[in-house]
Amino acid sequence: MIQPATGQGPLYRQTRDLMIRRIADGDWEPGQRLPSEWDLADEFGVSQGTVRKALNDLADENMVLRHQGRGTFVASHTSQRELFHFFHLEAPGGVRQLPVTSRLVGVSSRRASRDDMERLGLSTNAHVVDIQRVRDLGGKPVISEHITLAAKRFPSLAQEDDPPNELYQFYEQRFGMTVHRAVEQLRAIAAGAWEAEQLGVKRGAPLLEINRIAETVDGTPIEWRRSRCNTQNHQYLSEILK
Amino acid sequence: MIQPATGQGPLYRQTRDLMIRRIADGDWEPGQRLPSEWDLADEFGVSQGTVRKALNDLADENMVLRHQGRGTFVASHTSQRELFHFFHLEAPGGVRQLPVTSRLVGVSSRRASRDDMERLGLSTNAHVVDIQRVRDLGGKPVISEHITLAAKRFPSLAQEDDPPNELYQFYEQRFGMTVHRAVEQLRAIAAGAWEAEQLGVKRGAPLLEINRIAETVDGTPIEWRRSRCNTQNHQYLSEILK
DNA sequence: TCTTATATGTCTTATATAGGAATTTTGATG
DNA sequence: CATCAAAATTCCTATATAAGACATATAAGA
Structure with missing residues (x-):
């Protein structure tokens, strides 16, 4: 099917937008292989070079992964990705590791x-x-x-009595909701009675509070998360590459 | 002067590396306009397309700025850049603003x-x-x-009795040291007597501690900075785009 | 002098071609 | 069936061409 230029902006941008839409709509699912550059060029009625530019842009935004000889794949959540992009606490030596154990306090609606x-x-x-x-x-x-999650977007989650440790993979596989980006706001707070007990610190001890809003590919906020961290032996890493 | 391929990796990468070297060595200074794509292609003995790819990569890394019709310029520190990339504290509404006033406690060696x-x-x-x-x-x-800065890299700085508020511009213009990237490690701490007095909080109040190492284009660490922040009315913003 | 065309320089978009590199598939052979 | 070689597939690198967009310098005219 030839998609005529929708008219706005350069072709490679329109092509990129069309592909994002397909990912957001689930036409292309996480992990799935996309058609080849040439096939996409045919389909969209543009040159292979234009498709290539669009795909490379998507790869830069971590929406797809490209492998020479194998193809282009819709990004999906792996432990690697979760650790690298969405978990920022590290031990002093610079060692970062996803928590493998956690204690569930409760799931409720x-x-x-x-x-x-x-x-x-x-x-x-x-x-x-x-x-x-x-x-x-x-x-x-x-x-x-x-x-906190919208019940509508995560049906039957409230009945879950043992959600896995790596939630973003769970969201994706079970509910078809892929987290693509997040914004975190950090501040220092004093531990209340609750956190003091949970984390084994004194009341009033300084904790790092991280408030995160996580969004899908099309910018819909789907998760709100508040993490209160004991940074006695860990620190939050923020790289400023720009 | 034609630079023969140094042999390692793709041409666009080698071209990029040669240009980074020129920036790091100061052959091309911050704010300076680079030769045109065609002139660089001539100079490096590659095609304009290859130079273009190298330049776009540099632009993605914020080493150069490109303007259609005007040219390509070595990135330099402006208030805008300092605010956008290197200052992450914001007021609750999402308003970010560089501090315009500050009280100098001391400069010493x-x-x-x-x-x-x-x-x-x-x-x-x-x-x-x-x-x-x-x-x-x-x-x-x-x-x-x-x-904390190396005295050797910032000669006569110890005699400075009124350094400006925006230090990275100062480093660049006065000492030829351009900060390009930084790594920050954050934790929550309790205010000591000193911070309590300086920031007008109680002793033991939770503060956000930010430890930053700032590097030049070629990866040399040139500044170490410890900021202790009262996050009662502000928060640290971290965007996870990847 | 001021304004308005014109020309020039530079980056941007789009396409085409050709060969190379990495991977998977296919087919031949033992 | 197992193994290896060849072919096909896909992305990657490099170059070339042509037209458009944007900004600035230059020249002409009022």
Whole structure:
């Protein structure tokens, strides 16, 4: 099917946008191989060079992965990716490792608060699911996490009594929701009674609070997460490459 | 002058590396306009397309800026860039603004400690310069900063009694040292007597500590900076685009 | 002098061609 | 069936050409 130029901006950009739409709509699923550059060029009615530029742009944005000789694949969540892009706590030596153990505090459902509605772009009367857990690093509890999701987007999640440790893979495989980017806001807070108990620190001890909003490819916010971390033996890594 | 292929890797990569070298060596200075794509192609003995790919890569890495019709320029530090890439504290509304006022605590010189030597890649007996200041946001003291630099790389800096607020521009214009990337490590700490006084908080209040190492284009670490921030009314922003 | 064309220089977009590199598939052979 | 060689597939590198967009310098005219 030839897609005529929609008219806006350069061809490679329009081509990129069409492909993003396919990923966002699930026409191309995570892990799936895309048609070859030549086939896509045919399909979109542009030259192979134009498709190539669009694909390389998508690769730069981590929406697809390209492998010489094998093909181009829609990005999917692996432990590697989760560690590299979405987990920023490291031990002093620079060692980063995903928590392998965590203690589930609870999964529950409730009406969305005003804050939830704003953060997740929900309408009144929407329901949300809360997941609370404590994650271990180096054998000790270090992160107290509170996660909020729209119940509608994650049906039957509230009944889940043992969500896996790596949630983004779970979201993707089970609910077809792929997290693509996130924004985190950090501040220092004093541990309350709850965190003190969960993390084994004194009340009032300084903790690093990370508030994250995670979005899909098309920019829809699907997860809000508050992590309170004991940074006695760990630190948050932020690379400024630009 | 034709530069024969040095032999390693693809041509566009070699071309990129040659141009990085020119920037790192100061052959091309910050703000300076590069020769046109065609002239560079001539000079390096490759095609214009290859030079173009190399230049676009450099632009992606923020080493150069490209403007249609005007030319390609070596990146230099402006207030804009400093704010966008190197200043991550924002007010709750998402408003970010560089501190316009700051109180200089002192500039002094001393022998490098073992930590300094490691952090800045110095040899024994090297000297360093310390700058300490308190930066204001919204009219109130929010950041207590301690900056350490190699005295050799910043001659006569120790005599400076009023360094400007935007140091990276100062480093570049006065000492020819351009900061290109940085790594920050964050943790939550409790305010000591010193920070409590400087920032107007109680002793033991939670503060966000940011330890930054800033590097030049060729990866030499030139600045170590410890910022302790009152995050009562501000937060650190971290975007995860990848 | 000021304004308005014109020309020039530079980057941008789009296409085409050709060969190389990495991987997978196919087919022949034992 | 197992193994190895050949072919096919896919992405990667490099070059060339041509036209368009944007900005600035130059020249002509009022």
